[in-house]
Amino acid sequence: MAATHEVTNQPPPLAGYDVFAADAALVEAYDRYGSGDDRAELHRLGRLAGSAEAQRWACDADTHPPVLRTHDRYGHRTDEVEFHPAWHQLMGTAVEHGMHGRPWGDPKPGAHATRAARFLVWSQLESAHLCPISMTYAAVPALRSDPAIAAEWEPRLAAGPYDPGLRVPRTKTSSLAGMAMTEKQGGSDVRANTTRAEPAGSGWYRLTGHKWFCSAPMNDVFLMLAQAPDGLTCFVVPRILDDGTRNPFAIQRLKDKLGNRANASAEIELDATYGQRLGPEGRGVATIIDMVAATRLDCVLGSAALMRRAVAEATWHAAHRRAFGARLADSALMRNVLADMAVESEAATTLAMRLAASVDAADDPHEQALRRIALPLAKYWVCKRTPTVVAEALECLGGNGYIEDSDLPRLYREAPLNSIWEGAGNIQALDLLRVLAREPDAVAAWRVEVEAAKGQNRHFDDTLNDTLALLAETAASPESATGHSRLLAERMATLLQASLVVRFAPSAVADALCAGRLGSLAGTFGTLPSGVDTVAVLARATPAVESAERMDT
Numbered sequence: 151m152a153a154t155h156e157v158t159n160q161p162p163p164l165a166g167y168d169v170f171a172a173d174a175a176l177v178e179a180y181d182r183y184g185s186g187d188d189r190a191e192l193h194r195l196g197r198l199a200g201s202a203e204a205q206r207w208a209c210d211a212d213t214h215p216p217v218l219r220t221h222d223r224y225g226h227r228t229d230e231v232e233f234h235p236a237w238h239q240l241m242g243t244a245v246e247h248g249m250h251g252r253p254w255g256d257p258k259p260g261a262h263a264t265r266a267a268r269f270l271v272w273s274q275l276e277s278a279h280l281c282p283i284s285m286t287y288a289a290v291p292a293l294r295s296d297p298a299i300a301a302e303w304e305p306r307l308a309a310g311p312y313d314p315g316l317r318v319p320r321t322k323t324s325s326l327a328g329m330a331m332t333e334k335q336g337g338s339d340v341r342a343n344t345t346r347a348e349p350a351g352s353g354w355y356r357l358t359g360h361k362w363f364c365s366a367p368m369n370d371v372f373l374m375l376a377q378a379p380d381g382l383t384c385f386v387v388p389r390i391l392d393d394g395t396r397n398p399f400a401i402q403r404l405k406d407k408l409g410n411r412a413n414a415s416a417e418i419e420l421d422a423t424y425g426q427r428l429g430p431e432g433r434g435v436a437t438i439i440d441m442v443a444a445t446r447l448d449c450v451l452g453s454a455a456l457m458r459r460a461v462a463e464a465t466w467h468a469a470h471r472r473a474f475g476a477r478l479a480d481s482a483l484m485r486n487v488l489a490d491m492a493v494e495s496e497a498a499t500t501l502a503m504r505l506a507a508s509v510d511a512a513d514d515p516h517e518q519a520l521r522r523i524a525l526p527l528a529k530y531w532v533c534k535r536t537p538t539v540v541a542e543a544l545e546c547l548g549g550n551g552y553i554e555d556s557d558l559p560r561l562y563r564e565a566p567l568n569s570i571w572e573g574a575g576n577i578q579a580l581d582l583l584r585v586l587a588r589e590p591d592a593v594a595a596w597r598v599e600v601e602a603a604k605g606q607n608r609h610f611d612d613t614l615n616d617t618l619a620l621l622a623e624t625a626a627s628p629e630s631a632t633g634h635s636r637l638l639a640e641r642m643a644t645l646l647q648a649s650l651v652v653r654f655a656p657s658a659v660a661d662a663l664c665a666g667r668l669g670s671l672a673g674t675f676g677t678l679p680s681g682v683d684t685v686a687v688l689a690r691a692t693p694a695v696e697s698a699e700r701m702d703t
């Protein structure tokens with residue numbers, strides 16, 4: 151009771167719940183694709199992710215951003231970044247649960263899908279620290295292009311426990327990896343890189359130049375691109391060399407970012423910095439592309455997680471807040487808004503998990519062809535939808551959603567990022583055109599996957615026919631396709647999502663997705679046509695009421 155009034159009608163915070171158990175779409179996708187024996191661990195992680203204690207870590211890591219220490223007190227360069235203890239809690243948990251590399255060290259069936267499920271659970275709590283975790287996971291496929299280098303680094307990157315700090319990597323319990331490609335004059339166009347690499351003998355080179363974006367600069371090792379005598383080449387650049395000396399790696403400053411504030415993103419200068427060549431000279435892009443592909447998957451996972459968290463908060467709020475004498479969740483209009491967002495979130499989670507499952511099927515040509523085309527589609531569409539969903543969810547909380555305490559502002563600031571890094575939206579759309587022009591197996595794999603849901607929904611069938619016609623037009627005049635590549639990406643991605651949802655989700659969700667995304671041209675949320683069972687969709691999406699802690703406990 152406040153001095154002047156009683157506080158009423160403020161929902162309890164959504165805390166003290168199992169984030170995994172509350173996410174029906176994720177639980178079902180884990181059952182389809184996961185390893186099956188990690189369920190208890192996922193629930194444990196889900197309870198931690200939904201606990202008030204871990205929510206505090208997320209808030210602290212964000213409000214106490216990392217601090218750059220360029221020099222020690224005597225003027226020697228140190229180039230270190232200090233993090234709040236909450237950051238280390240988050241990182242330690244991510245490593246403990248193997249999000250950085252367990253599938254590489256313990257490659258059992260369903261290992262990558264299981265890791266994706268963990269990632270989807272844990273990044274609902276805080277996204278920024280998953281950047282170094284993702285890059286570590288993603289480095290391994292690229293490192294495998296050189297078995298000797300992979301033999302040295304892979305066990306360290308898959309190991310635990312988390313061991314922060316700059317020391318000789320072989321003396322640490324585990325290592326983390328990063329990536330530095332983007333320079334001032336070009337990020338998408340990495341062939342414009344100007345950093346030079348001079349041969350120094352025994353496969354080592356000395357790199358001189360800069361990188362305009364280098365996230366997580368406290369990681370132990372980086373994959374970098376630089377111009378060697380025979381062209382753009384990939385290098386493995388440790389921060390600490392084997393003899394204990396510091397490899398030149400001057401951190402000029404940390405970026406002052408819109409979001410992702412708990413993570414450090416640096417501008418760095420390389421001055422005769424040692425790097426070990428990975429892959430042949432002149433084949434830098436082809437070598438690092440496997441790392442890029444794996445980080446793109448994590449962009450999809452991270453965006454799906456942001457959407458799910460936003461939908462959980464919005465549905466929870468509406469279940470507890472009353473206006474004009476009724477619960478918000480009982481208003482047909484609010485239900486339409488929430489259900490519309492919920493199906494978007496479910497479609498994103500389902501597609502993200504389907505993609506992760508394809509990583510587990512490395513020897514299956516259909517799965518690899520599907521992955522090739524589904525990755526740019528999902529990276530484009532899921533990441534693009536995220537800021538819109540988060541903004542709408544924020545509005546569902548009214549004024550409270552605009553206030554930092556609600557956590558929605560942090561999600562909102564984070565939301566556009568996955569679409570920018572690892573290839574912005576247009577780059578994904580152009581990649582799709584590349585696949586359409588050069589990889590008929592991938593297009594065929596998309597068709598097989600999508601057509602598996604044919605004949606079950608008229609909106610789906612109509613859109614499929616239209617899209618196949620659009621694809622035929624594109625094939626007939628590829629030169630005119632560039633300007634329409636986003637339209638094509640959007641249609642193909644939505645059909646892929648709808649195909650999965652029609653086959654695997656309850657009919658209320660499938661009907662809502664097909665009616666709202668394929669049968670209607672509406673652009674905002676809350677525009678599902680009549681006939682959609684928004685009550686059922688909402689019941690599935692709302693975290694269980696009894697699982698949350700009351701504000702006064």
Ligand SMILES: Cc1cc2nc3c(=O)[nH]c(=O)nc-3n(C[C@H](O)[C@H](O)[C@H](O)COP(=O)(O)OP(=O)(O)OC[C@H]3O[C@@H](n4cnc5c(N)ncnc54)[C@H](O)[C@@H]3O)c2cc1C
Nearest residue numbers: 329330331332336337338363364365571572573574576577
């Ligand atoms: C927080 C943060 C952290 C980052 N961390 C890292 C990191 O650790 N390592 C790293 O290497 N990079 C990192 N980046 C950089 C990021 O990957 C690049 O910003 C991104 O790839 C885009 O490159 P760019 O900024 O040079 O933009 P540009 O390449 O100039 O692109 C600008 C716009 O033009 C569009 N565009 C580009 N080419 C075409 C085309 N041919 N046709 C049509 N449209 C086109 C793009 O889609 C984009 O919208 C980070 C970025 C951010 C924001």
